[in-house]
Amino acid sequence: MNMNLSVDTTATLKQAWLGIQKAKPGIRIRDAADALGCSEAELLVTTVGDYTTRLSGDWTKLLTRLPELGRVMSLTRNESCVLEHKGSFQKIDIMGELPMAMATVIGPIESRVFFKAWKFGFAVRQQSHHGLMQSLQFFDAAGNAITKIFLQQPIGNKAGSNQDAFDRLVADFTSDDQSKEIVTATVNEPFSKSIDEVDHQELLNDWSSMKDTHEFFGMLRKHQVNRLDAVVLAKNRFSHQIKVESLRLLLEKAAATKLPIMIFAGNRGNLQIHQGKVQTIRVMDQWLNVLDPDFNMHLREDQIASVWVVRKPTTDGVVTGIEVFDEKKNMIVQFFGLRKPGIAELEGWRKLVDELPIA
Known part of the structure; x- marks a missing residue:
């Protein structure tokens, strides 16, 4: 089957999906959509009226x-x-x-x-x-x-x-519209300057003046800087790069020492957050997994371009995070030690991060 099939009608798309499902039983709808060159929602809407x-x-x-x-x-x-x-x-x-x-x-x-x-x-x-x-x-x-x-x-x-x-x-x-087609549109990313156009010193001055981690987003908007570019510009002052395999060590040590952590991952519409201990860490092919009774994380290690330790000053002291990026400079996932506003960061978390191998 041609996995780069061009489709222009609902019937053709639905038939192509059925063909892929027959060729690859159990294939996930997201993977099928990628194979057919369409979005997941465009594929799902072809099943309206069925299920x-x-x-x-x-x-x-x-x-x-x-x-x-x-x-x-x-x-x-x-x-x-x-x-x-x-x-x-x-x-x-x-x-x-x-x-x-x-x-x-x-x-x-x-x-x-x-x-x-x-x-x-x-x-x-x-x-x-x-x-x-x-x-x-x-x-x-x-x-x-x-x-x-x-x-x-x-x-x-x-x-x-x-x-x-x-x-x-x-x-x-339930919508009055139960048609089998939707019109999708390109979602543009916010404008950001190239890294050499950013006022490096002003960025670091604003960074050093932060009182709360939530001010970070406003700082990025103010300087019109991509998040990864900001982290790179802060290297050796507020950030340093660590090896990709550090994430395995991080999760394994957190599990072994029962250290509570926070994990943030999502997209432009929803950021899901885990707070608490992790227990079962497993690596399967390219996936780094947390497989606990009420929480699972699945992370594609092969799609990670860089991993950074990032420090932000706050009124509660420095907050240390680990930020993971892909080759397109997109944030994949963040890790922190579990903390609440008004409470300093866990020393056990800082010690764990400090021991991770530098890239």
């Missing part, structure tokens, strides 16, 4: 309904990293108005939501070799997945998801 329902409405109101579902699995990813948490949505705060609204989700599932990027929504009820898989799936204007929420069956002493609540939510947000 998929288009959703529409106020996404902020839908998000605030997610606690009704009970225990679910929340999945957020980018090209190179996937985070999966099992638990319930609990405390959800909406800030601002659409389309610029944001949200914080705190509890067993924690995330920062940026609704400006939310474009398409679907409810999916699909039979698989694992049984019926039911989910809510959201995508940006380019058709790239933002986040997916999967219903869970009861296991042990853990209750399953609330099926009635799921059915009500889908009914309340």
